[in-house]
Amino acid sequence: MKRRNFLESLAIAGGTIATTAIPRLPAIAATPTHINAAAHKTDVLIAGGGLGGCSSALALLRNGHSVIMTEETDWIGGQMTQQAVPPDEHASIETHGAPASYLVYRQKVREYYFKNYPLTKAAKDNPILNPGNGWVSRLCHEPKVGLAVLYEMLSPYISNGQLNLLLEHKLVSSDTKGKFVNTVTVRDLRSSQLHKIEAAYFIDATELGDLLPLTGTEYVTGTESKAETGELHAPEIGNPHDNQAFTACFALEYHNREDYAQKPADYNFWSKYIPQIQPAWPGKLLSLVYSDPRTLQPKTYAFDPTGASTAPVYNLWSYRRIIDKRNFEQDFYKSDITIINWPQNDYMLGNIIGASENEFKEHVHSAKQLGLSLLYWLQTEAPRPDGGKGWPGLCLNKDALGTVDGFAKYPYVREARRIRALFTVVEQHVGQDNRAKAIKVGENPNKAASFYDSVGIGYYPIDLHPTQRVNFIDFPSLKFEIPLGALIPVRMENIFPANKNIGTTHITNGCYRLHPVEWSIGEAVGLLLVYAKEKSVSPREVRQNRELLTDFQAFIKTQGIDIRWKD
Structure with missing residues (x-):
């Protein structure tokens, strides 16, 4: 060779x-x-x-x-x-x-x-x-x-x-x-x-x-204990089942004057859900307020698919945006395309490491229901800069990820x-x-x-x-x-x-x-x-x-x- x-x-x-x-x-x-x-x-x-x-x-x-x-x-x-x-x-x-x-x-x-x-x-x-x-x-x-x-x-x-x-x-x-x-x-x-x-x-x-x-x-x-590793940030008691959340990522685009809002089956659950973790999450998961990763204090982000937010560096629309239509000839793209992989769609209710095939499918299905619920919340409830609520023109982009449902082919595993x-x-x-x-x-x-x-x-x-x-x-x-x-x-x-x-x-x-x-x-x-x-x-x-x-x-x-x- x-x-x-x-x-x-x-x-x-x-x-x-x-x-x-x-x-x-x-x-x-x-x-x-x-x-x-x-x-x-x-x-x-x-x-x-x-x-x-x-x-x-x-x-x-x-x-x-x-x-x-x-x-x-x-x-x-x-x-x-x-x-x-x-x-x-x-x-x-x-x-x-x-x-x-x-x-x-x-x-x-x-x-x-x-x-x-x-x-x-x-x-x-x-x-x-x-x-x-x-x-x-x-x-x-x-x-x-x-x-x-x-x-x-x-x-x-x-x-x-x-x-x-x-x-x-x-x-x-x-x-x-x-x-x-x-x-x-x-x-x-x-x-x-x-x-x-x-x-x-x-x-x-x-x-x-x-x-x-x-x-x-x-x-x-999962986690090792402080006694096992001596690490500064390790917990006092380890837990082999305590793994990081996974995420069912999805792609979005936005078309003004359209209304794509469609309430998903599990929205009533996810719209009220507060993560049961410590230190405490600052409120409901479906919100623009979540724990700052470094300080764990409440932190508020903007969301504006028009790109007109006064604080664009904190605009979640552009956070993981994969197509900025301004990079392309005029009207080639009708909308930006962005990936939704935020703390708000981290799935914290199940561990897929070692799960049976049926358990794996059930967790992924639930994670997608969380994603659809986040989308519906953004379409109907998310605060707008003008004081209104919701962006009904948001919709799934089903081409970018090569799937019929607009979600990634596999959960994002951390x-x-x-x-x-x-x-x-x-x-x-x-x-x-x-x-x-x-x-x-x-x-x-x-x-x-x-x-x-x-x-x-x-x-x-x-x-x-x-x-x-x-x-x-x-x-x-x-x-x-x-x-x-x-x-x-x-x-x-x-x-x-x-x-x-x-x-x-x-x-x-x-x-x-x-x-x-x-x-x-x-x-x-x-x-x-x-x-x-x-x-x-x-x-x-x-x-x-x-x-x-x-x-x-x-x-x-x-x-x-x-x-x-x-x-």
Whole structure:
């Protein structure tokens, strides 16, 4: 297998960090490759087509390995696409702080708009175009454009047969002996046909860490106690069932003089609902007043789909807006398009980690009823700047997310099962306040812990949404590193995490769960398997042997990965 440096791999993937023309691609990608007899065996099986799964696949594919990637829905891209969450990123993302391949993805998204959309001259001339001008991200874009770009990056390997992509396939079981996974069985959700897949390595890139219990890989869920971790913000008593709320995101547009209001079935419940969490929520969930994530004091936002609010930075309409019609030729869009992923539609009444299939469906249905109730409240009750109530011209946009109901294809999951890892990142390593209390003599309290086995970097506040019991936990982190030890299970030898399922705690998951960090985790895992195979050693040995580790870190640098933050 030929190892390629990153510049060579870019040539194969069809892009550079500079501008590159991107051909028009289908908004909803084509039919997946169907499994055949030859495809039952592969170098690596990646379960889950989210960002970590895609970046793992790209790392393996550009270095000559074969991959089968399964995905439960009919879209790859995870939180960026199927969950409809514009990328949460740090302030330096335009130039550094993520793998080169992630920066390529971002550039390709902009190029897609430059190539295919009727932008205004000002938008065309803007090298850091933000299609939606949403203020949550410097690159608020349509999920289907992200999908098209990911397919464009993967399509050469689908074409040459290295990648077998199995959409709408769900994990069923595994054959595991001792420390090794031998096979994993998946079910085609369209035909119910079962396929047993054999691989040398297995990567769990599912949104909930679904491969871990199937393979007997040790994991934890929920909150750890302060006695377990010593973390400043950990609870006194841990609870494995206390996970962050999930969200059924949906897309909205607005047409003045229209009336789309239609009362949903569960509106009477949700219109009166007050979250039963501590510290207390400031009132009803369906309100423009909610807990400030940092202070937990009541905070009021505006909502104005006309864009005329006197305080636009606090206008929730533009918060996660993915299309700002002002970026496009006049009348090309009749309305902006915005994603509703707010505290007001966080679903706090159920835990989907470990839920049965029926329980999962019931919770997602209820979460969508919450979303529809929020929409109806916005249409009929939300206070307007002119003193009136409601915006009846609000309606679901059913194209942006590729669904018939206007909701994302999969709930936005903030927390999953987490492996019991060789090394666990705790708040003392990365939390700004806790770091100042925990450092050793001579260490800088304004820097996160430096990990000798770092395989990537990231940065985002520790941002924990409410659980079923606890309000927001949100506080500053420091620019952090991703330790290899957090990507290796304590016992299992050939299964690895590539999503929100690495060796973090409930607290540190809050800053390791965002888009570029998930991409970084996936790419590091993919490259670890490339290197271990090439050197004929186990992935565990790469970390244990300092000479191998140093060589591996040098290798991943040639693949466009930074392992240390530069001052």
